Amino acid sequence: xxxxxxxxxxxxxxxxxxxxxxxxxxxxxxxxxxxxxxxxxxxxxxxxxxxxxxxxxxxxxxxxxxxxxxxxxxxxxxxxxxxxxxxxxxxxxxxxxxxxxxxxxxxxxxxxxxxxxxxxxxxxxxxxxxxxxxxxxxxxxxxxxxxxxxxxxxxxxxxxxxxxxxxxxxxxxxxxxxxxxxxxxxxxxxxxxxxxxxxxxxxxxxxxxxxxxxxxxxxxxxxxxxxxxxxxxxxxxxxxxxxxxxxxxxxxxxxxxxxxxxxxxxxxxxxxxxxxxxxxxxxxxxxxxxxxxxxxxxxxxxxxxxxxxxxxxxxxxxxxxxxxxxxxxxxxxxxxxxxxxxxxxxxxxxxxxxxxxxxxxxxxxxxxxxxxxxxxxxxxxxxxxxxxxxxxxxxxxxxxxxxxxxxxxxxxxxxxxxxxxxxxxxxxxxxxxxxxxxxxxxxxxxxxxxxxxxxxxxxxxxxxxxxxxxxxxxxxxxxxxxxxxxxxxxxxxxxxxxxxxxxxxxxxxxxxxxxxxxxxxxxxxxxxxxxxxxxxxxxxxxxxxxxxxxxxxxxxxxxxxxxxxxxxxxxxxxxxxxxxxxxxxxxxxxxxxxxxxxxxxxxxxxxxxxxxxxxxxxxxxxxxxxxxxxxxxxxxxxxxxxxxxxxxxxxxxxxxxxxxxxxxxxxxxxxxxxxxxxxxxxxxxxxxxxxxxxxxxxxxxxxxxxxxxxxxxxxx
Numbered sequence: 222x223x224x225x226x227x228x229x230x231x232x233x234x235x236x237x238x239x240x241x242x243x244x245x246x247x248x249x250x251x252x253x254x255x256x257x258x259x260x261x262x263x264x265x266x267x268x269x270x271x272x273x274x275x276x277x278x279x280x281x282x283x284x285x286x287x288x289x290x291x292x293x294x295x296x297x298x299x300x301x302x303x304x305x306x307x308x309x310x311x312x313x314x315x316x317x318x319x320x321x322x323x324x325x326x327x328x329x330x331x332x333x334x335x336x337x338x339x340x341x342x343x344x345x346x347x348x349x350x351x352x353x354x355x356x357x358x359x360x361x362x363x364x365x366x367x368x369x370x371x372x373x374x375x376x377x378x379x380x381x382x383x384x385x386x387x388x389x390x391x392x393x394x395x396x397x398x399x400x401x402x403x404x405x406x407x408x409x410x411x412x413x414x415x416x417x418x419x420x421x422x423x424x425x426x427x428x429x430x431x432x433x434x435x436x437x438x439x440x441x442x443x444x445x446x447x448x449x450x451x452x453x454x455x456x457x458x459x460x461x462x463x464x465x466x467x468x469x470x471x472x473x474x475x476x477x478x479x480x481x482x483x484x485x486x487x488x489x490x491x492x493x494x495x496x497x498x499x500x501x502x503x504x505x506x507x508x509x510x511x512x513x514x515x516x517x518x519x520x521x522x523x524x525x526x527x528x529x530x531x532x533x534x535x536x537x538x539x540x541x542x543x544x545x546x547x548x549x550x551x552x553x554x555x556x557x558x559x560x561x562x563x564x565x566x567x568x569x570x571x572x573x574x575x576x577x578x579x580x581x582x583x584x585x586x587x588x589x590x591x592x593x594x595x596x597x598x599x600x601x602x603x604x605x606x607x608x609x610x611x612x613x614x615x616x617x618x619x620x621x622x623x624x625x626x627x628x629x630x631x632x633x634x635x636x637x638x639x640x641x642x643x644x645x646x647x648x649x650x651x652x653x654x655x656x657x658x659x660x661x662x663x664x665x666x667x668x669x670x671x672x673x674x675x676x677x678x679x680x681x682x683x684x685x686x687x688x689x690x691x692x693x694x695x696x697x698x699x700x701x702x703x704x705x706x707x708x709x710x711x712x713x714x715x716x717x718x719x720x721x722x723x724x725x726x727x728x729x730x731x732x733x734x735x736x737x738x739x740x741x742x743x744x745x746x747x748x749x750x751x752x753x754x755x756x757x758x759x760x761x762x763x764x765x766x767x768x769x770x771x772x773x774x775x776x777x778x779x780x781x782x783x784x785x786x787x788x789x790x791x792x793x794x795x796x797x798x799x800x801x802x803x804x805x806x807x808x809x810x811x812x813x814x815x816x817x818x819x820x821x822x823x824x825x826x827x828x829x830x831x832x833x834x835x836x837x838x839x840x841x842x843x844x845x846x847x848x849x850x851x852x853x854x855x856x857x858x859x860x861x862x863x864x865x866x867x868x869x870x871x872x873x874x875x876x877x878x879x880x881x882x883x884x885x886x887x888x889x890x891x892x893x894x895x896x897x898x899x900x901x902x903x904x905x906x907x908x909x910x911x912x913x914x915x916x917x918x919x920x921x922x923x924x925x926x927x928x929x930x931x932x933x934x935x936x937x
Contacts, residue, residue, distance in 0.1 A: 222317040222326065222364065222726045223282045223784050226251040228261075229300065230310040230331055235293040237813040243297070245284040245786065246802025247271070247316045248323060250819050255346075261331075263314065264351045270801055270892050272885070273318060276851075279755035281726075283747060283785045285798050288806030293814045294788040297806075298730050301786060302368045302382070303330070312348065315359055325356035326363075365724040369710060370732035371703040384710050400668050402706060403691050407431065407664055408716070409709035410655045414760055418708065418753045422745065425708075426701035427655075428693040431664065434650035435526035436690045438517040440501065443533055444494050446683050496536050499556060501529070523645050527638060528561045530688035531631055531674075535568050537681045538627075539575075546612055548578025554585075561635065565589055565628055572624040577617055589632050595625050627677035634670040641667075652694075664691075700737035707734055708757070715760045725779065727758065731787035735794055747797035748850035754783055797849030799892045800828040827894030830856050848895070856898065859889050863905040870909050883910070896927040 225247030231238040244250045249265040256262050276283055286294050300309045313328035332344035350356065368382040385405070409415050410427055419425050500506065501517060506529040510519040517533055518526040550571035558564035570587040573580045580602065581587060587595070603618035641663055644651045653660045671689065678686045697705065711729075735746050758781045789795070795803065805817040805824055817824040830852040848856075863886070869876050890906060893899045900923055 222315050222782070223247055224301070224313060224364075224728060224786070225249065225316040226314040227301065228253040228263075228312040228314075230312075232296075232300075232309055235296050235814050239813075239815065241816045242818065243286075243804050243816055244801075244819060245804065246282060246799065248273075248318065249316070250801075251314055253312065258346070260347050260349070261312065262349055262351050263312075265354075268801055270799060270888070272799075272888050272892075275799070276751050277755065279758070279780050279783055280751050281782045281784050282802065283751070283798060284787075284802045284804065285795060286786065286788045286804045286806065287790070287795065288814070289808060290790075291812075292806040292808055294806065295732055297804075298368065298732055298786070298788065301728075302366050302730055308334070313359065315364070325350075325354060326359040327356050328359035363724060364726045364728060366728045366730065367711075367714065368730045368732070369707065369734060371706055371734055371736055372732070384714050386710060400671070400691055402709075403431065403693075404661075404664055404668055405709040405713050406705055407653075407655055408661050409705075409712040411658070411661055412712060414712060414756050415708075417756050421752050421756070422749050426697055426705050428695040428697070429655055430694040431653040431655065431660070431691060432650050432694060433653070433667065433689055433691050435518065435520055435523060435530065436685075436688050437520065438530055438533070438688060440497075440515055440517055442684060443497055443517070443537060446493070446537055446681070493536055493539070496539075496552060497533060500532055500536065503556065506532075520649060522648050523650060524638065524642065524648075527635065527688070531635070532561075532564065532568075534678050534681065534686065534688070535631075537683060538678060539568075539571065546577045546579065546617070548574040548584075550574045550584060562589075562632070565632055565635075569624060569628045572628075573621055576620050576624075580621065589625075589628050592625065592629050596622065599625065623677075627674075630670070630673035630677055634667075634674050637666055637670050698737070700739055700742060703734070703737050704742065707731075708753070711754070711757050712760075715757055725781055727781055727783045729754070729783055729785045731785065733788050733790070735787075735789055735791060738791075740793060743791050743793040744848075745850050746791075746794050748854065750785060751851060754785075755780065758783055793849060795828050796831055797851040798828055800826060800894060801892075803828060829892050829894055830898060831894040855889060856893065856902075859886055859902060862886060863902065863909065866909045867905060876909060896923065896930065899923065900927060 223245070225245055227243045228251075229236065229241045229243070231240065240253070242252055247268065248271050249267055252264045252266075254262045254264065286297060288294055299307050300311060310331040312331060315326040315328070317324040317326065327348055329345050329348055330340065331346055332340045332342075335341055348356075365383070367384050369384050369386055385401075415427075419427070501508070506518070506525060508514055508516060508519045510516075513519055518529050520526060550567075552571070555564050555567045555571070558567055566588055567585075569589055570581075570584040573587060574584050580598070589595075599618055599621050603614040603621075606614050608614065638651075641651065644653065644663075646652045653664060668691075675686050735743055738746065761781060787794075801819065806814055807817060807823065808814055830848050862882075866876055866878065886906065890899060890902045893902065903923065
């Protein structure tokens with residue numbers, strides 16, 4: 222089944238409310254006419270150049286949408302994808318070729334909707350074919366649509382897609398998105414299907430190792446966070462002056478004694494700036510590298526660098542509201558801790574005591590290894606009362622629970638690093654081999670644990686809370702990253718979305734997925750998709766419910782069929798597509814967009830195997846040409862076949878060829894849009910099969926057309 226055409230009744234911003242028809246190159250071209258307000262007639266015209274299974278058994282059709290920037294390509298993809306926020310009135314026509322002929326399926330999306338967003342059948346116009354052809358209602362579970370774009374653009378986040386693309390995660394930081402992408406790549410590169418694609422696509426981008434290393438953190442970024450507040454300013458006299466000046470402006474002194482006590486507390490209190498400097502100067506963490514003394518660590522000891530980074534963030538996180546319940550904890554205990562784990566326990570004790578000094582009689586009993594006991598005590602202590610010393614116990618419980626969970630996340634992350642310290646090279650970084658079976662598991666665990674730590678620190682007002690970075694041992698270009706991201710995203714889909722395998726047909730919508738590719742890769746783009754996507758999609762397994770076993774089990778099913786619709790700005794990519802499968806968009810002088818129909822005189826006519834720039838005059842402009850690899854291979858197949866047949870002909874031997882093969886050769890030659898190649902192949906074909914004078918006339922007309930085009934080009 223393929224999506225053959227779409228009728229767009231109106232689109233205010235894209236087509237100035239003028240109806241448009243998109244034909245994607247199926248067995249027929251379609252047009253639509255409103256007979257009355259309630260009746261729509263569909264007309265069809267056979268696509269005489271259509272070749273069934275032209276691409277491959279699994280790739281049913283590949284179509285392109287082209288046009289200048291701003292012409293509305295992404296908007297059209299949104300309509301095609303039927304995104305959950307998409308309400309453009311449109312009719313979708315699907316073709317299903319069978320041994321008995323062709324079946325039609327119609328999705329009528331014109332009409333009013335109810336509160337649930339479903340169409341009210343009574344408001345839909347009646348649809349009929351001019352030839353009274355029967356059709357069926359399109360069933361959504363028969364067709365799975367997948368939208369992909371390599372561009373991070375939150376404006377297209379309303380594309381609901383089963384693919385895990387960047388635009389779906391606008392709330393995530395770029396670092397989180399990057400780390401998630403790295404994990405996808407590792408899962409893909411470690412797979413067997415990756416190697417099969419490498420065999421098809423020898424220069425497919427990859428890397429051998431991942432390196433996890435501490436990020437360089439600047440001391441100034443930490444000390445400046447609270448420098449203008451009581452919490453961070455080491456000059457308490459200066460802070461006190463600002464506080465007194467503020468109180469004098471307000472002139473509100475209901476309790477002078479309390480006011481004086483608050484001034485004294487400012488002078489006596491510690492501050493984050495001094496606390497940070499004290500912990501940075503500890504012998505086990507002190508950075509003795511003079512050239513890099515502005516950094517928290519010298520990056521020469523992975524574990525110690527992780528420890529001091531985490532402790533630094535924990536000190537910045539040490540803020541609390543002073544209440545009647547607040548107590549104090551000796552900071553020197555943290556400085557004198559015998560291990561990182563002991564320091565974590567003291568920091569948690571400090572957090573808890575400052576929130577509620579009555580949580581434990583002896584704060585040093587706090588041990589993050591007794592996580593369940595801490596959480597249980599928190600629930601028991603604060604669920605009994607709603608108010609404690611005029612404080613809302615719900616808020617107290619929430620603060621202490623958050624800190625317990627946060628320190629637990631830090632401890633889990635740290636333990637994971639210690640567990641894998643055998644992977645630390647030269648004490649400075651962790652190295653993970655992509656082909657190692659354990660890498661996927663270890664990397665996933667580290668990224669998940671790291672994300673939890675970052676979530677706990679997310680309220681610290683600092684520019685970055687990233688203290689590790691994950692990089693490949695090979696620097697990939699933007700184009701390489703884009704290509705690897707496309708395939709790893711599709712492979713990830715096949716691993717986790719097996720429920721979609723109940724659908725036999727997939728529509729893959731690619732929004733400028735070739736962005737950033739080198740021209741050599743753009744030559745391979747369509748050919749690679751055609752040859753490699755079946756390798757990925759064939760890994761999908763359907764799960765059906767077995768009533769006897771009372772569980773879902775694997776089920777045999779035909780390999781899925783994949784249709785591709787893509788947008789591009791690249792002419793090399795278009796040279797791999799028959800002209801009939803391309804949707805051309807244009808803008809008029811009023812900047813309104815429209816679709817150039819198949820018989821529109823403005824529509825470009827040459828695409829498949831057509832000249833992109835001046836081609837070298839060897840081997841019919843194929844071997845060293847700039848046409849797409851798919852078109853090149855198809856044309857070379859025709860040349861090889863014709864050469865063999867010519868040899869038989871010249872040696873007076875029987876030309877043995879089936880009628881189907883003869884028709885396929887003729888049909889392929891007819892869709893070639895490069896005139897010199899086409900003329901040569903027609904001449905070879907006519908010589909072999911001794912075609913009639915009528916074909917000779919057609920050949921002369923082709924020659925005349927070529928000479929006229931050549932003359933016009935010279936005049937230009």
